[in-house]
Amino acid sequence: MSTFDYAPAPESRAIVSIDSAYGLFINGKFVPGKTHFPAINPATGEKLSKISQASTADVNKAVSSARNAYQKTWSKMPPAERAKYLYRIARILQERAREFAVLETLDNGKPIRESRDVDIPLVAAHFFYHAGWADKLQYAGCGDNPKPHGVVGAIIPWNFPLLMLAWKIAPALATGNTIVLKPAETTSLTALLFAQVCQQAELPAGVVNILTGDGKVGAALVNHPDVDKIAFTGSTDVGKTIARSVAHSGKSLTLELGGKGANIIFEDAAIDEAVEGIVNGIFFNQGHVCCAGSRLLVQEGIHDEVLDKLKRRMSQIRLGDPMDKNTDIGAINSSEQLAKIKELSAAGIREGGESWSPECALPDKGFWFPPTIFTGVTQAHRIAREEIFGPVLSVLTFRTPQEAMEKANNTPFGLSAGIWSEKGSRILWAAKHLQAGVIWANTFNKFDPTSPFGGYKESGWGREGGRHGLGAYFKGGNHD
Ligand code: NAD
DSSP states (O other): OOOOOOOOOBOOSTTOOOOSBOOEEETTEEEOOSEEEEEEOTTTOOEEEEEEEOOHHHHHHHHHHHHHHIIIIITTSOHHHHHHHHHHHHHHHHHTHHHHHHHHHHHHOOOHHHIIIIIHHHHHHHHHHHHHHTTOGGGSSSOSSOOBOSEEEEEOOSSSHHHHHHHHHHHHHHTTOEEEEEOOTTOOHHHHHHHHHHHHTTOOTTSEEEOOOOHHHHHHHHHOTTOOEEEEESOHHHHHHHHHHHTTTTOEEEEEOOOOOEEEEOTTSOHHHHHHHHHHHHHGGGGOOTTOOOEEEEEGGGHHHHHHHHHHHHTTOOBSOTTBTTOSBOOOSOHHHHHHHHHHHHHHHHTTOEEEOOOOOOOSSSOOOOOEEEESOOTTSHHHHSOOOSSEEEEEEESSHHHHHHHHHOSSOOSEEEEEOSOHHHHHHHHHHOOOSEEEESOOSOOOTTSOBOOSGGGEESOBSHHHHHHTTBTTSTTO
């Protein structure tokens, strides 16, 4: 095959202005922190800024500012007025979309094509969607006059920094709660730019508070007696710790945790489309996706054909500068995450799996891992059981549809699954038998604010998005 070289098409970073240091966003103002940690561009190792580490006193101040705003302003405001603020935020996010996309890519390492075309449009869509609900909450299926909890404490991970923020802040505000949000320590910059958007939208002080820092800040928020509801997205281990801390406290809790999604290819599937779906399922966002299709289950009769086509397709994936508009796979978000991916991949080889990656040069600086598939994997291997959260696919086979279901469900997780088949009846049958919160048919990794998202088993409690997601933000709503 003749090669087709792409000229570099770098996005300019001139649109963003990054401060040398950032404070905490409490009661509508930026307050300088006492200690700081660096924000690093994972694609280059460049230090982008200094981020404040919130103290316990800062957590207390942020919670009391959220309480005050809840009692004096936000809970008293007519819902249609609350909606106007959400619409205003949504429109500002659209106006400043390019700035947010560039900043997200610099801070997170994800390709600009994804932050520009997926993350930021979905963020704005979440605010628009929830703005629409704010004055129609009596129709959400949670009673005639559903009541907000009060103060929400939200803790989010680094894989979709601004999108996870939107998943928490938009429903919390639409339902009349105020919020204190803690971004992940490696990706604080777009949350801090969002704080500026709150100022620009003239959102009443204290309705949104943003505290940066490590897990200790998250734990202080979880254990704060004046927080009424915790909304957490992150790892299953931390989710379990939070569930223990919150038990018997009277706080409401939603958990969006890890996954080990099965992407199941039946032999009647359209193979070329399925190969695109496999690539999207595991290499989108460097595989830093809770609902990634990280376990490929291929029916035996088509195994060789699928693997040949998959390898050929993977050879065309472009890995490199996330700011280049041609890039498919960007940088791994942190040295810690890279070490975890390397450790699990080494375990895969030790346990007898066979690893394959296309030829691809990794940049000298920053954190990188090539797209990788493992064949010869069994259910017992760690790479088939544990979440790798990187661009690594474990390939397993099955003979009968029944066996596919058993293998797909043989995991402590239950977040996502994909079914590839031309037969509608097979898709419906499989969807009925799969224990996963989100099931895609002949597609993968499709998100929409109107559609509920969440997991079973160790993948979490509750749903986010759609009408179902609203219930978690009401007293006595779902998942209390
Ligand atoms: P993580 O659990 O290490 O951290 C998540 C957040 O929790 C961070 O902000 C962190 O500072 C904070 N935190 C750490 N210790 C804490 C504690 N003891 N108490 C309170 N907060 C604490 O997870 P991560 O590595 O940032 O993110 C990756 C994980 O997130 C993966 O497992 C992924 O599957 C999951 N995730 C799930 C969803 C979903 O919707 N189900 C979405 C995205 C990511």
